[in-house]
Amino acid sequence: MSSPDPQVRAARNHSTPAGARGPVVAVTGAATGVGAVLTARLAASDEVKQVVAIDERRGECDAAQWHILDVRDPAIADKLRGADVVVHLALDLDLGSDAAARTAYNVRGTQTVLTAAAAAGVHRVVLCTSAMVYGALEDNELPLSEDAELRATAEATGVGDLLEIERLARRAPRAHPGLNVTVVRPAVLVGGTDTALTRYFESPRLLVVAGSRPAWQFCHVEDLCSALEYAVLEKVDGELAVGCDGWLEQEEVEELSGIRRMELPSAVALGAAARLHRIGLTPSPAGDLAYTMYPWVVSGSRLHDAGWRARWTNEEVLAELLEEVAGRHTVAGRRLGRKDATAAGAAGATVALLGAAAVVRRARKARRR
Numbered sequence: 001m002s003s004p005d006p007q008v009r010a011a012r013n014h015s016t017p018a019g020a021r022g023p024v025v026a027v028t029g030a031a032t033g034v035g036a037v038l039t040a041r042l043a044a045s046d047e048v049k050q051v052v053a054i055d056e057r058r059g060e061c062d063a064a065q066w067h068i069l070d071v072r073d074p075a076i077a078d079k080l081r082g083a084d085v086v087v088h089l090a091l092d093l094d095l096g097s098d099a100a101a102r103t104a105y106n107v108r109g110t111q112t113v114l115t116a117a118a119a120a121g122v123h124r125v126v127l128c129t130s131a132m133v134y135g136a137l138e139d140n141e142l143p144l145s146e147d148a149e150l151r152a153t154a155e156a157t158g159v160g161d162l163l164e165i166e167r168l169a170r171r172a173p174r175a176h177p178g179l180n181v182t183v184v185r186p187a188v189l190v191g192g193t194d195t196a197l198t199r200y201f202e203s204p205r206l207l208v209v210a211g212s213r214p215a216w217q218f219c220h221v222e223d224l225c226s227a228l229e230y231a232v233l234e235k236v237d238g239e240l241a242v243g244c245d246g247w248l249e250q251e252e253v254e255e256l257s258g259i260r261r262m263e264l265p266s267a268v269a270l271g272a273a274a275r276l277h278r279i280g281l282t283p284s285p286a287g288d289l290a291y292t293m294y295p296w297v298v299s300g301s302r303l304h305d306a307g308w309r310a311r312w313t314n315e316e317v318l319a320e321l322l323e324e325v326a327g328r329h330t331v332a333g334r335r336l337g338r339k340d341a342t343a344a345g346a347a348g349a350t351v352a353l354l355g356a357a358a359v360v361r362r363a364r365k366a367r368r369r
Helices: 004-014 033-043 076-080 099-119 159-175 194-202 221-232 250-255 266-278 286-292 302-304 314-325 339-344 349-354 357-368
Strands: 024-028 052-053 064-067 085-088 124-128 181-188 188-190 206-209 219-220 241-242 263-265 329-331 333-336
Touching: 004 349, 024 033, 024 076, 033 052, 033 221, 052 076, 052 333, 076 099, 085 099, 085 221, 099 124, 099 159, 124 159, 124 221, 188 194, 188 221, 188 314, 194 206, 194 286, 194 314, 206 250, 206 266, 206 286, 219 221, 219 314, 221 241, 241 302, 250 314, 263 349, 266 286
Parallel strands: 024 052, 024 085, 052 064, 085 124, 124 181, 181 241, 188 219, 206 263
Antiparallel strands: 329 333
8 A cells, every 4th residue: 555665756756857737836844744745745746846845854855845944934935936836734733742832833834834825926725634623523423524514622632723723724815815725634644643543542452431432534644645635736625524435433443453442431531531631641631532432534525526535444544553553552642661551551440541550650759759
């Protein structure tokens, strides 16, 4: 399922005639993560004339034209002149980031990029948020259409930032006539990512909240970049949801992963998660748990109607995720060393899953010193 080697793609790009048709595409956050994968992909495309890569450090794609700067710097407008499309991927969704600083970076960065793009004469901006903006709710339809109401709250990691970015996306065409804004919303993203949802599969047991109705839909980074390329090339428009076809029930996830469940009452699970986060022992707020309790599966109908298809299945992406997290030990979203993980696994089930003996014991020892 892997894409061609980046060096092969870059070499192919160099063989493309200088006058090749297609857009000039600027990518922010181009040095790492999704941005690096997309930059290499676009640089290799015969349908893209040139790639302008923007980040705070230089990445590995030699076929792109690099500009080193912070996306919050208004000088970015000068770097975007001549670009037809901007894909904005410079977001901080790190679990370890300070929440206020993270929001300031994400919102200010998106505002600056949208304003700079309009000033530079760019006609299309592609933003990437998450299907999490639909919210994980018991009465969600399976699957959700792109036009479904965004019912998420700001209680989960980074979701408040994503909702604000969605608001900026809706407002931008009115503030900047002629600027087209496309928003791409991936399901649980896998492929070199580290989120509260990928860490769920690093736990010794899979926490299942009693009475909940989980439904798991994944999105591989390669498929996300393929969908972003569709948006860049104007093969599809509007708000786009992207993910593997269909979904996996919790029982299927447990069977495929080989990880047994531990079922807890809702009050116990949510209460413990909230307390542990409040005192700083775990990075994930209680709101993250909702996305493991209720469905937020998306149909991806707009992309499908445009001819796009996911190359990866949910089963394949889950297998890759399990391979990526092998050897990591996490309870309540907090990474532990092997010794601590063994202690947590031997503790009571509630403690092991929700925060753990090892973490609490360490905190108590620190307070006694």
